[in-house]
Amino acid sequence: MKIAVIGCGYLGAVHAAAMASLGYDTLGVDVDEAKIERLRRGEPPFFEPGLPELLQQGVGAGTLRFTTDVSEVVGSDVIFIAVGTPQRAGSDAADLTYVDAAVESLLPHIGEGTLVAGKSTVPVGTAQRLAERIAPTGAALAWNPEFLREGFAVEDTLAPDRLVYGVADRDDASVARLDAVYAPILERGTDRLVVNFATAELVKVSANAFLATKISFINAMAELSETVGADVTQLADAIGLDARIGRRFLNAGLGFGGGCLPKDIRAFQARAAELGHGETLGFLREVDQINLRRRDRMVTLIDRELARLGGDRVAMLGLAFKPNSDDVRDSPALDVCRRLQEGGRVVRAFDPEAAETAGRAMPTLDIAGSIDEAIRDADVIALGTEWQQFRELDPSEVATRTGARVVIDGRNALDAKRWAAAGFTVIGLGRPEMAPAA
Numbered sequence: 484m485k486i487a488v489i490g491c492g493y494l495g496a497v498h499a500a501a502m503a504s505l506g507y508d509t510l511g512v513d514v515d516e517a518k519i520e521r522l523r524r525g526e527p528p529f530f531e532p533g534l535p536e537l538l539q540q541g542v543g544a545g546t547l548r549f550t551t552d553v554s555e556v557v558g559s560d561v562i563f564i565a566v567g568t569p570q571r572a573g574s575d576a577a578d579l580t581y582v583d584a585a586v587e588s589l590l591p592h593i594g595e596g597t598l599v600a601g602k603s604t605v606p607v608g609t610a611q612r613l614a615e616r617i618a619p620t621g622a623a624l625a626w627n628p629e630f631l632r633e634g635f636a637v638e639d640t641l642a643p644d645r646l647v648y649g650v651a652d653r654d655d656a657s658v659a660r661l662d663a664v665y666a667p668i669l670e671r672g673t674d675r676l677v678v679n680f681a682t683a684e685l686v687k688v689s690a691n692a693f694l695a696t697k698i699s700f701i702n703a704m705a706e707l708s709e710t711v712g713a714d715v716t717q718l719a720d721a722i723g724l725d726a727r728i729g730r731r732f733l734n735a736g737l738g739f740g741g742g743c744l745p746k747d748i749r750a751f752q753a754r755a756a757e758l759g760h761g762e763t764l765g766f767l768r769e770v771d772q773i774n775l776r777r778r779d780r781m782v783t784l785i786d787r788e789l790a791r792l793g794g795d796r797v798a799m800l801g802l803a804f805k806p807n808s809d810d811v812r813d814s815p816a817l818d819v820c821r822r823l824q825e826g827g828r829v830v831r832a833f834d835p836e837a838a839e840t841a842g843r844a845m846p847t848l849d850i851a852g853s854i855d856e857a858i859r860d861a862d863v864i865a866l867g868t869e870w871q872q873f874r875e876l877d878p879s880e881v882a883t884r885t886g887a888r889v890v891i892d893g894r895n896a897l898d899a900k901r902w903a904a905a906g907f908t909v910i911g912l913g914r915p916e917m918a919p920a921a
């Protein structure tokens with residue numbers, strides 16, 4: 484089996500490495516020469532646990548190759564499309580430029596017997612349009628959405644919760660081809676659903692919309708908790724014990740960011756409006772607003788504490804949009820830094836993996852080389868991303884390395900009692916403030 488993957492970003496690079504690890508002759512294609520150069524050396528262009536090993540294994544064995552020359556896809560049995568679909572500038576809709584360009588670039592090189600399988604997240608209706616564009620070549624199209632989470636991308640690709648194939652009516656050949664590709668995964672009993680194009684496209688965006696809604700639901704409860712003196716973390720534990728609700732994705736805090744949930748819920752609303760269903764997804768506007776309000780709240784809390792203390796220096800721990808990632812796209816932590824800095828505060832941040840990406844996204848940000856360096860002169864310590872190393876900090880140690888005695892936990896990830904016992908005022912999002920132990 485010969486596999487090609489167009490697009491070597493978070494999705495494509497992981498998918499290509501995973502395909503090679505299943506024993507297929509795999510080719511990764513991208514227009515970015517520098518990215519391809521790194522991948523050829525077995526180096527991922529971003530931080531993703533487990534990926535370096537998988538890349539080195541594939542590149543070393545010669546089963547995984549990378550190129551900028553799309554004509555090398557000739558002879559592939561399956562060509563996956565894994566390019567980005569970012570938010571369009573000046574609009575909420577998805578920008579399909581890269582998907583369209585990928586398909587156009589393939590047209591001269593595909594024919595009868597080739598399966599083009601889309602993995603990118605696209606507005607409903609895209610697959611049908613692309614299938615018609617491809618049809619004259621004799622190749623077939625399937626839509627095979629991907630549900631991987633950054634930070635767990637390798638695991639999610641090789642051991643997914645489910646596989647979804649969107650295929651044209653009665654296209655049994657494409658189903659059989661995908662079954663052959665995923666045979667090692669299906670053999671472990673993984674659920675596999677065969678649906679039409681529109682369903683496959685909707686499965687992907689509705690899954691992300693549901694997850695975003697779950698996060699904003701608990702963050703709405705956090706807003707209320709702040710007013711009535713409730714503790715949203717206990718509330719989440721209590722409602723999460725109901726198996727129908729479930730505890731996962733009920734972590735209140737700074738809310739969701741990244742390259743997927745924010746732009747996907749916006750693109751989903753924009754597409755629904757085009758289809759005359761603006762009201763149907765109107766609640767997603769609220770989901771977005773609740774999410775963004777948590778960043779306002781964090782900035783307000785930090786400002787309030789600085790005013791009380793007569794200081795202006797903030798140590799921000801964490802810049803990535805979530806732990807185990809160096810991705811700062813739409814990162815709540817970085818957004819808070821930007822707004823504090825715009826408000827004249829002096830921010831010094833630390834992140835174990837995202838220093839480089841954050842530095843590129845916000846060149847004026849002072850990024851420290853260590854936690855100690857970040858907190859040394861701070862008046863207030865803020866937690867923006869719940870990396871394990873921040874969770875494991877010993878607050879009594881921290882107290883010896885900084886004059887700050889206020890910690891604002893934007894992810895409700897620190898053990899508030901321990902921090903209070905070590906002399907800190909602990910302020911969470913949606914939780915009663917905890918005073919330092921006497």
Ligand code: UGA
Nearest residue numbers: 629630631632633698732733734738739740741743804805
């Ligand atoms: C998300 C989905 O979880 C994946 O299933 C999907 O494949 C992917 O988007 C995609 O469309 O490509 P990802 O963006 O990697 O994955 O990150 P998540 O783990 O979903 O986290 C998203 C954001 O929500 C993070 O900023 C995280 O901090 C935040 N979050 C998550 C919360 O604020 N609370 C929670 O309880 C969970």
